[in-house]
Amino acid sequence: MKQIKIDPITRLEGHGKIDIFLNDDGEVANTYFQIPELRGFEQFCVGRPVEEMPRITTRICGVCPEAHHMASAKACDAVFHVEIPPTAKKLRELLYNVFYAGDHTTHFYALGGPDFVVGPDAPKAQRNILGVVAKVGLEVGGKVIEMRRRTQEVIKILGGKNTHQVTSLPGGVSKGINEEERKLIEEHCKWFVDFGKFTIQVFNDIVLKNKAYVDLILSDMFSMKIYSMGLVDEKNRVNFYDGKVRVVDPDGKEFVKYSPNDYLDVVSEHVEPWTYLKFPFLKKVGWKGFVEGKDSGIYRATPLSRLNAADGMPTPAAQEEYDRMYKTLGGKPVHATLATHWARTIELLSAAEMALDLVRDPEITGTNIRAIPTATPTEGVGIVEAPRGTLTHHYITDEKGILRKANLIVGTTNNYAPISLSINKAARGLIKKGTTVTDGILNTVEMAFRAYDPCFGCATHTLPGQMPLVVNIRNKDGEIIQEIKRN
Amino acid sequence: MIDRLSTVLVLGLGNDILGDDAVGLLAARELKILFHDKVDVVEAAVSGFEIMEILEGYESVLLLDAVVTKAHPPGYILELSKEQFKNVVAISPHYMGLPEVFQLAEEMKIKFPKIIRILAMEIIPPYDIKEGLSEPIQESFPQFVETGSAILSELLAGKC
Numbered sequence: 130m131k132q133i134k135i136d137p138i139t140r141l142e143g144h145g146k147i148d149i150f151l152n153d154d155g156e157v158a159n160t161y162f163q164i165p166e167l168r169g170f171e172q173f174c175v176g177r178p179v180e181e182m183p184r185i186t187t188r189i190c191g192v193c194p195e196a197h198h199m200a201s202a203k204a205c206d207a208v209f210h211v212e213i214p215p216t217a218k219k220l221r222e223l224l225y226n227v228f229y230a231g232d233h234t235t236h237f238y239a240l241g242g243p244d245f246v247v248g249p250d251a252p253k254a255q256r257n258i259l260g261v262v263a264k265v266g267l268e269v270g271g272k273v274i275e276m277r278r279r280t281q282e283v284i285k286i287l288g289g290k291n292t293h294q295v296t297s298l299p300g301g302v303s304k305g306i307n308e309e310e311r312k313l314i315e316e317h318c319k320w321f322v323d324f325g326k327f328t329i330q331v332f333n334d335i336v337l338k339n340k341a342y343v344d345l346i347l348s349d350m351f352s353m354k355i356y357s358m359g360l361v362d363e364k365n366r367v368n369f370y371d372g373k374v375r376v377v378d379p380d381g382k383e384f385v386k387y388s389p390n391d392y393l394d395v396v397s398e399h400v401e402p403w404t405y406l407k408f409p410f411l412k413k414v415g416w417k418g419f420v421e422g423k424d425s426g427i428y429r430a431t432p433l434s435r436l437n438a439a440d441g442m443p444t445p446a447a448q449e450e451y452d453r454m455y456k457t458l459g460g461k462p463v464h465a466t467l468a469t470h471w472a473r474t475i476e477l478l479s480a481a482e483m484a485l486d487l488v489r490d491p492e493i494t495g496t497n498i499r500a501i502p503t504a505t506p507t508e509g510v511g512i513v514e515a516p517r518g519t520l521t522h523h524y525i526t527d528e529k530g531i532l533r534k535a536n537l538i539v540g541t542t543n544n545y546a547p548i549s550l551s552i553n554k555a556a557r558g559l560i561k562k563g564t565t566v567t568d569g570i571l572n573t574v575e576m577a578f579r580a581y582d583p584c585f586g587c588a589t590h591t592l593p594g595q596m597p598l599v600v601n602i603r604n605k606d607g608e609i610i611q612e613i614k615r616n
Numbered sequence: 617m618i619d620r621l622s623t624v625l626v627l628g629l630g631n632d633i634l635g636d637d638a639v640g641l642l643a644a645r646e647l648k649i650l651f652h653d654k655v656d657v658v659e660a661a662v663s664g665f666e667i668m669e670i671l672e673g674y675e676s677v678l679l680l681d682a683v684v685t686k687a688h689p690p691g692y693i694l695e696l697s698k699e700q701f702k703n704v705v706a707i708s709p710h711y712m713g714l715p716e717v718f719q720l721a722e723e724m725k726i727k728f729p730k731i732i733r734i735l736a737m738e739i740i741p742p743y744d745i746k747e748g749l750s751e752p753i754q755e756s757f758p759q760f761v762e763t764g765s766a767i768l769s770e771l772l773a774g775k776c
Contacts, residue, residue, distance in 0.1 A: 173633065173745040188633045188661065235665060259719055270724055277665040293661070 147552060147574070155562040160553040162545075162578070163404050171535040179208055179506060179526045180299050182535075186522070187293040189539070192584050194293055195228040195284070196515035196540065197522075199370065202297030204522040207389070207509025208530070209299045209502035216495035217301030222370045223314070223487040224287040224296070225513070229369055229480035230321050231280030232516045233432075233473050236582045237328060238273045241470050244576045245336045249345075250569035265331070276324050279317045283484075286310055301499030311494050318485040322446070325478030329450055332474045337457070346467040347458070350558025351577065353551060354379040354421050354464045356411060356428035358543065359435030360514045361386070366443040367435050367479065369514045375438045376411065379423050381462040384411070389510040392521055396538065397426075399546075408546040409538060419550045427550065430518035430543035431581055432472035437462035444486070447479030466551050469580040476516075506530040515540035517582045541583045551577040623675035624655040624771050625729070626764075630682055631661045635746050636690070636739040636753045639760065640680035643735075646761045647678075651768055668717050668726065676731035676771045679714075680764060683736035691756035692738040693763060733767050735760070 152158040170189060174182065183201040187194035199221060206213055213221075236242070239258040243251075247260040255263065262270035288294030289304065296302045306314070336342045345351065361375045362368040375386045376395070387395050398407035399416040410416045410426035417425045428434070442448040454471055455461050487493060508525045518540030525534040541548075555577035559570050628644025630637045641659045648657040658670055671677055683694060698718055714734075721728040737760055739753060749757065 168743055169745045185633070188631055239664065257716060259716060259723065262720065262723060267724060270720070274665065274668070274720075274724060274726070278669055281666065281669055 147578075149556050149560065149574070151560070155560075155564070157553075157557045157560050160549070160556050161403055162549045162552055168405070171537065174535045175532050177532050179205055179524055179530045179532050182522075182524065182532070183297050184293065184295055186537075189537075190584060193228075193232060193515050193517065193540070195225060195232075195288070196513055196520050198288070198294045198297055199225055200511045200513045200515075200520045200522040202299070203371075203389075203511025203513065204509045204524050205299035205511070207511060208506045208524050208526055209509075210504040210507070211300045211500050211502045213301045214495070214497045214500055216305065216492050217498045217500075218371075219487050219490055219493050220287060220302050220305065220498065221297055223484055223493065224284060224294070225370045226480040226484040226487065227280050227283045227287070227318070227321070229516060230325065230477050230484065231277055231284075233477040233480070234273060234276050234280070234324070234328070236516070237332075237470065237473055237477070238269075240582065241473070241576075241579050244572070244579060245339075245342055245470065249573045249576060253568060253572075256572065265335070269331070272324060272327065276321070279320060283314050283317050286314065298499065300502050303499070305496055305498045306494055308494055311488060315485070315488045318481065318488050321481035322478070322485055325474075325481040326446065328474050328477055332471060336470070346465050348558070350554050351466045351551070352464050353429075353466060353547060353554065355425065355547060355550075356384060356414075357434035357437035357462055358428050358430040358519055359438035360512065360519065361439050362443065365440040367439040367441075367476070368443065369476075369480065369483075371513075374512060374519060376428060377438050377462060379421075379462070379464070381437065385413070389512040389521070392510060392512070392523070392538075398538075406542060406545055408549075409543050410546065419546060419553065421550070427546045428543070429547045429581075430514075430540065431469050432476050432516075433463060433466075433469040435514060436472045436475065442475065442479050444479050444482035446482055447475050450475045450478060466577060466580050469582075473516075473582070517541050517584055518543040539584075541581065544581045544583065548578045548581050548583060551581075620656060620673060622654060622656045624768070625671070625674040625677045626651070626655050626657045626680065626768065627667075627670060627677055628657070628659045628680045629661070629667075630659075633745055633747055635742040635744060635748065636737075636750055637682050637742045638747075639682050639737050639739065639749060639753055639757065642749070642757070643680045643761050643764055647680075647764055647768060650765055651772075654772055655768060664717065667714070668721055671717075671721070671729055671732075672726055674729045677729040677733070678764060678767050678771060679732065679734045680760075681734070681736050682739040684741050685738060688738040689752070690738055690740050690750065691752035693756060693760055694736045694738065695763070695767075696734040696736060698732045698734070731771065733771065735764050735767065 146163045148161045150158045174185060182205060183198050186197035186201040189197050238261055243256040243260050246264050247256050251260060288296045296304055356376055356378055358374060358376045360368050360372045362372045373386050373388055376384045378384045385395055395412060396409050397412040398409050400407055411428055414426035436451060442451045454475065458465065458468060505528050506526045510523045512519060512521050520540045521538040523536040524532055526532055552574060555574045559573055560566060626644050626647050628640040630640040632638045632641050644657050644659055660670060737756060
C-alpha cells in the first residue's frame, strides 16, 4: 500500500496531518486525519473556583477566545442559577457579534478565501493573504486590515482586553459602556455592515461569476448529505450567542431541538484507536462509521449547517443573501461543503447588522449590568456558536463553587467526523489510478477541510521555524518512493 | 489600540498555560521589571493580524517567543533577524505567521518598526496543558532574560 502524507496542513491553527493510503492499483484505499491536540485542559481546571473559568478558558485558543469566554460565562450563570440583566446580555451579544464579524473576515480573506481568490492550482507561496492582496489589490487588503483593527478596538472597549477578555462574570458583566463609547462603537458597526456587503460582493464577483469554481462547489466529491446543527432563537433564526440547538436531518426536517442542559441526551462521542480526539455523533441515530445519510449519526456544525438548521437570518440584508444562496444552489438544505464559504460571508454580514442593532438599543448603556449570585452553585451548561461550530461548556462544582468536573465539546470537534469524511471523498474523487499527485491536487484535498475553518491544537504561538511541507509517497512496505517538498 | 508610552516595544508571545510555550511571556515580565518606565511591554497569545496591530507605530521591537526548529536542543537561545524569515521555505501552518505579517505590512505600507530583534528559545512542541517551565528551559531562562536585556539596552541607546 502506498501512502501520501500531507504534513503539516497549511493555514490551519494548530498542527495536523493527513495520510492518504493508496492500494497497489493506485486508488485511494483510505484516509486518516490525525490531530496531535492539546491534552488535559479539563483536569487542569478541576479544583479551581468556577468563576475563574471565563478567564482561564480564553487561553485554550488564540483564535476564538471570545467563544470560550462566552460559553464559560453562560455555564457559570447556570452553575449559580442566576439570570443576567438585559443590558448585560446585550453587551455580551454585542461583543460576540463584533468578534464574529472579525473572525469570519480572517477566514474568508486569509484562510479559506485564497483557495478561490488565488485559485487551487496557484503556487503554494501565493495561496495566502499576500496572494489575495496581489490578486484583488491593495485597496481590498487595506479594507481587511481596517476591519480587523476596528473589531479589535470594539472588543477591547467591551471585553477589557483584546485577546483574553475579562468582562463576563457569573451574573452579568463587569463593565458597561457610556454614551461616548456607544457612539464610537456605532460608527464602527456601520462600517462593519458596509464591509459585510462588500465581502458578499467580492464572493459574488470572484467565486460565483467563475463557472469552474461554481462547478467545484457543486461537485459530488465536495458534497456530503448529513445532519446539520446550529443554535437558533425563538423564531428558529440563526443566533450565535443564545437559544436552543436545532438539528435537521439530511432532508432538512427538524430532528431535534434541545436546551443546553440536555446536550448529553443528544450527543455522544465515538473513539477510534488511531487518534486521541473523539468523534461526536447523534446518540439517537448512532455511530455507523464514516458514512453519509440519514442512518449515520454524523452531523456538521458549521456556518452552512447553521443556515441549514435555521429557518432564516435575524437581520434583513443577511436574510436577502440567505434567500439568494438557497435559490442559487437549489433549495434547502445545501450539502455542498465549499458553500460553507458563502454561508460564512452571510454570517459575517448578519453579525455586523446584529451588532449595529444592539449598539442602537436604548438599553445598551444601562447601568444594571450584573445580578449578584446568591444561590448555592451546583452544575451548569453553556452553549454558544463558535465560528467553527457549536461550543459546549459543562461544569459541576461543590457547594463552594469549586470545580469538580468540566466537560468541553469545542467547535471543531463536532466536525471531526465530517472533516475526515470530506477529505476521504475529495481524495477518492481526485486521485485515480495513474494520477500524478501534484501540488494542486493535494491543495484541493486540503480545501475539503479548510472550508470547516478548523482549529484543533489551538494556541502554540511558536515562531515558524523550518517547516517545509513534505509529501511522502510510500510503497506497500512503507518505504518512501517519492518525496515532494513544497517550497 | 495600545497606549504607547515609548517608541520601543517588548512583545512576549506564548500561552501561559501551555508549559514551555510561555517562555517568551515570562521573559517579557522580567524585562518589564528591569525597564519598566523606558519601554512598552505587551504579552500576547496571538498571531497574524493581531501582531500587525500591536507592532504598528513603534520604532523598534524586541520580540520574545518559543521556537521549534528541531535543529537545537531544548533551551538553546537563538537570535533571529527579520531577514532570516524571508528564507523560511514554507508558509506557517498558522494562518499568518511572522514572515507574512512582515511582508504584508511592507506591501500595505504600514508604519512598522524599522528595527525588529527576535529572541527565541528552542522548546519541545507542547501539547499538555500545564503551568511552569521544564528543566532545560528553566536553566536557560536567566540567559534568555540577560540577552534580552542587553538587546533592549542597545535599542534604547540607538545602537542598532
